[in-house]
Amino acid sequence: DTGVSQNPRHKITKRGQNVTFRCDPISEHNRLYWYRQTLGQGPEFLTYFQNEAQLEKSRLLSDRFSAERPKGSFSTLEIQRTEQGDSAMYLCASSLARTGSGNTIYFGEGSWLTVV
Amino acid sequence: AQRVTQPEKLLSVFKGAPVELKCNYSYSGSPELFWYVQYSRQRLQLLLRHISRESIKGFTADLNKGETSFHLKKPFAQEEDSAMYYCALSGHQAGTALIFGKGTTLSVSS
Numbered sequence: 001d002t003g004v005s006q007n008p009r010h011k012i013t014k015r016g017q018n019v020t021f022r023c024d025p026i027s028e029h030n031r032l033y034w035y036r037q038t039l040g041q042g043p044e045f046l047t048y049f050q051n052e053a054q055l056e057k058s059r060l061l062s063d064r065f066s067a068e069r070p071k072g073s074f075s076t077l078e079i080q081r082t083e084q085g086d087s088a089m090y091l092c093a094s095s096l097a098r099t100g101s102g103n104t105i106y107f108g109e110g111s112w113l114t115v116v
Numbered sequence: 117a118q119r120v121t122q123p124e125k126l127l128s129v130f131k132g133a134p135v136e137l138k139c140n141y142s143y144s145g146s147p148e149l150f151w152y153v154q155y156s157r158q159r160l161q162l163l164l165r166h167i168s169r170e171s172i173k174g175f176t177a178d179l180n181k182g183e184t185s186f187h188l189k190k191p192f193a194q195e196e197d198s199a200m201y202y203c204a205l206s207g208h209q210a211g212t213a214l215i216f217g218k219g220t221t222l223s224v225s226s
Contacts, residue, residue, distance in 0.1 A: 003159070004159075033213055033214075040125075040218065041218055041219075042120075042122075042202050042204075042216030042217050042218045042219050043160070043202070043214075043216045044216070045213045045214070045215065048213050056213065091160070104162055104165070105162075105214055106161075106162075107152075107159050107160040107161070108159060109159045110159070
């Protein structure tokens with residue numbers, strides 16, 4: 001499978017612990033996105049990277065959240081001091097951004113986080 | 117403000133009936149509109165985009181700028197169409213992040 005890969009697929013953690021999710025995008029895709037999805041909601045944008053540069057962060061991304069893409073390939077999303085409200089599906093997506101053309105974004109299967 | 121509204125949480129139809137999933141948007145400028153679908157236990161995947169003007173799995177969607185709508189239609193629903201459908205928009209520049217609606221669950225029964 002050469003799609004977007006995420007791990008772990010499921011994570012249960014105690015409140016206050018730190019968690020980290022990893023995303024491997026489709027190779028050659030220069031853009032990588034993180035979204036969060038809770039029950040009954042559509043995916044909500046968190047942040048995105050073009051290569052290794054983090055170009056945009058949404059207001060949803062509190063200072064407990066940090067995302068990196070150090071070599072412009074895989075990315076990590078870390079949540080520090082988790083809270084119960086962080087329980088959600090964290091989706092990663094990637095795309096090949098080309099000037100002047102549309103942009104198809106491909107999603108991974110997501111990482112479920114449950115904070116107890 | 118950029119917003120995508122899908123007014124129906126659930127749409128139930130019988131097999132062979134026409135389907136219309138509603139989507140309205142708010143965006144200052146010329147957005148690009150998409151429909152994504154998520155089948156049970158599968159990842160979110162692109163169904164169609166307005167720029168392509170294509171029909172995928174019998175679904176079509178026309179961008180109506182006057183009504184700021186991008187409704188998804190299919191003349192004859194099939195049971196395998198049962199899924200969650202999300203309307204989404206992005207800015208015109210390549211690579212702009214998608215903004216999603218809350219989704220509509222389509223249930224097709226025989």
